[in-house]
Amino acid sequence: MKTEGEIISREHIKPSSPTPLEQRTYKLSLLDQIVPPIYVPLVLYYPNLENTPKDPDFISQTTQILRQSLSATLTRFYPLAGRIKDKLSIDCNDEGVPFVVTKFNTRLSDFLKNPDSQVCRGHIPSPLTWAEPGPGSNVALIQVNFFDCGGIAVGSLFLHKVADGVTIGTFMKAWAAAARGSVETVSPDYAAQSFFPQNETMKRESHLFSAMRQYFKFGKTVMRRYVFDALAISALRAKLSSTEGLKQRPSKVEVVSALLWKCFIIASNKSSNNHPTTSLVTHGVNMRRKAEPPFPEHSFGNFVWLVPASSTNDHTDADLENLFSKVRNTISTVDVEFVKRMQGESGFLGYCKNLEESWKGFPENADYLAISSWCNFGLYSIDFGLGRPIWISKCDAGSEVDWPFINVLWLMDTRQGGGIEAWLTLDEHYIEAFDKIQELRDLASVDPSPLDTYSAAPVVPK
Structure with a gap:
C-alpha cells in the first residue's frame, strides 16, 4: 500500500487568542x-x-472545522503552539502547530484489513527519530489524512x-469537543x-530514565500486536484468584503485563545460551492518582515515575502468580508519601531519595522489557464529529536495521472496552520462541484486523 500521500496544504495553526506576556515562558517541571x-x-x-456519500467539499469543510477548533483549543494549551527555548523551558510565542493535510488515493478500510505499522508512519507529520530536538523545534505537530472512501486519520x-500520555489524551479530547461544537x-x-519546581543543576545521569541506558542493546526487531478481549482478561484473573495475600482484583494491565513478562522470560531462555539469568521490567506509573488529594486528570505535563521489577529466569520464580505479585508490589511503591516527598522547594532532595530507592531495583545485568500503559485514558472517546475511532496506533514497528531500544511493550484499551491491545516490539532472535507459546x-x-471486532457498541470503561 502506498505509504505517502499527496500533500494538499501545509500551514501553522496559531492560538485564536494571543498568549499573555506573563505566560510566554513555560518552565518545565522537575x-x-x-x-x-x-x-x-x-x-x-x-x-x-457505511460508505456514506461525501459532499464534494468534504475535505475543505472538514479541514476548516479542524483548523478552527484546533486554533481555539491551543489558546488553552498554549505551550503546544510554542517552540523549545532551551533544555528547561518552552517559548510560548504562538508560532503555531504545523498542520499538514494529506490525501491518499486508497481506501482506509483496505489498510485496516491488515494494518502495516510502517504505513502508519506515513500518517504522522514527521519521521520518527531518536535525535534530540534543539532550540526552535516544535512542541506538537498534526497531520490530517483523507482517503478516497471518505475515511480520515488524524496523526500527531x-x-x-512537555506532555505525557494523559496530557496528550486531554488535549486531543478537548480539540475533538471543540470540533463537535461542544x-x-x-x-x-x-x-x-x-x-x-525544576532543578537547574540536575545532570542528565541523574534523570530517572537514564537507568535504562545500561540495558540498551542494538538489534533488529519484530513487532506483534496481541489483542486480549474481556473474556481473556477474565481467564487471566481466574488464574490469579488464589494468589496469596490478594485483597484487590487484579487490573487488566497487571495481568497482561505479568503474562507477557512470563512469555518474555521463556523466549529469552530459549533464544540464546548466553542470555542474562535475570529479567527486568519497568512500568510507567501515573502519579496524578497517587497523590492526596489526587492531581486533576487534566494536569498538564509529565506525572510519570518508572518502577522496576526483576525476576530470575528459572521456572520457580517466573510463574504467573509470582510475576503478577512483583508487578503489583513495584507499582504500589509509588504512594502518597512518595509523591509528596518531591514537592516544594526541597522536592529535589525528595526526588534524589526516591531515585536512590528506585535504582536499587535495577539489577546489574538483565534482559530488559520496558512496559508503558495508556489504558483508561479514554482515547476511544475522541470524537471530532466523525464518530469514535475504530483503531488507534502508536506507529511502533519492527526494524530491519539495528535499533537501540528493542524490547518494548505498549498497552492500550480495545475499542470495545474491557480488553487490552498489546504492541510488542521484540528482539528478532526472541520472536520465534514467542510465537510458539501456546498459552x-x-x-x-x-x-x-481492527475491522474484525468493529462494533457500534459503547465503550465500557474497566
Whole structure:
C-alpha cells in the first residue's frame, strides 16, 4: 500500500487568542526534566465503513472545522503552539502547530484489513527519530489524512518533555469537543511547575530514565500486536484468584503485563545460551492518582515515575502468580508519601531519595522489557464529529536495521472496552520462541484486523 500521500496544504495553526506576556515562558517541571527528549506519535482512524456519500467539499469543510477548533483549543494549551527555548523551558510565542493535510488515493478500510505499522508512519507529520530536538523545534505537530472512501486519520506528534500520555489524551479530547461544537471546555491545570519546581543543576545521569541506558542493546526487531478481549482478561484473573495475600482484583494491565513478562522470560531462555539469568521490567506509573488529594486528570505535563521489577529466569520464580505479585508490589511503591516527598522547594532532595530507592531495583545485568500503559485514558472517546475511532496506533514497528531500544511493550484499551491491545516490539532472535507459546496464542489474537471486532457498541470503561 502506498505509504505517502499527496500533500494538499501545509500551514501553522496559531492560538485564536494571543498568549499573555506573563505566560510566554513555560518552565518545565522537575518531572518533565527527567523524561527523554523524544516525540510521541499517535494516530486515530475514522473509516467511512457505511460508505456514506461525501459532499464534494468534504475535505475543505472538514479541514476548516479542524483548523478552527484546533486554533481555539491551543489558546488553552498554549505551550503546544510554542517552540523549545532551551533544555528547561518552552517559548510560548504562538508560532503555531504545523498542520499538514494529506490525501491518499486508497481506501482506509483496505489498510485496516491488515494494518502495516510502517504505513502508519506515513500518517504522522514527521519521521520518527531518536535525535534530540534543539532550540526552535516544535512542541506538537498534526497531520490530517483523507482517503478516497471518505475515511480520515488524524496523526500527531508530541514532545514527551512537555506532555505525557494523559496530557496528550486531554488535549486531543478537548480539540475533538471543540470540533463537535461542544460548549463544554477543558482548561489544563499548569500547577506542576509550582508543585515540582525544576532543578537547574540536575545532570542528565541523574534523570530517572537514564537507568535504562545500561540495558540498551542494538538489534533488529519484530513487532506483534496481541489483542486480549474481556473474556481473556477474565481467564487471566481466574488464574490469579488464589494468589496469596490478594485483597484487590487484579487490573487488566497487571495481568497482561505479568503474562507477557512470563512469555518474555521463556523466549529469552530459549533464544540464546548466553542470555542474562535475570529479567527486568519497568512500568510507567501515573502519579496524578497517587497523590492526596489526587492531581486533576487534566494536569498538564509529565506525572510519570518508572518502577522496576526483576525476576530470575528459572521456572520457580517466573510463574504467573509470582510475576503478577512483583508487578503489583513495584507499582504500589509509588504512594502518597512518595509523591509528596518531591514537592516544594526541597522536592529535589525528595526526588534524589526516591531515585536512590528506585535504582536499587535495577539489577546489574538483565534482559530488559520496558512496559508503558495508556489504558483508561479514554482515547476511544475522541470524537471530532466523525464518530469514535475504530483503531488507534502508536506507529511502533519492527526494524530491519539495528535499533537501540528493542524490547518494548505498549498497552492500550480495545475499542470495545474491557480488553487490552498489546504492541510488542521484540528482539528478532526472541520472536520465534514467542510465537510458539501456546498459552499466549490461546488467550490473544495475533495481529488481528481492527475491522474484525468493529462494533457500534459503547465503550465500557474497566
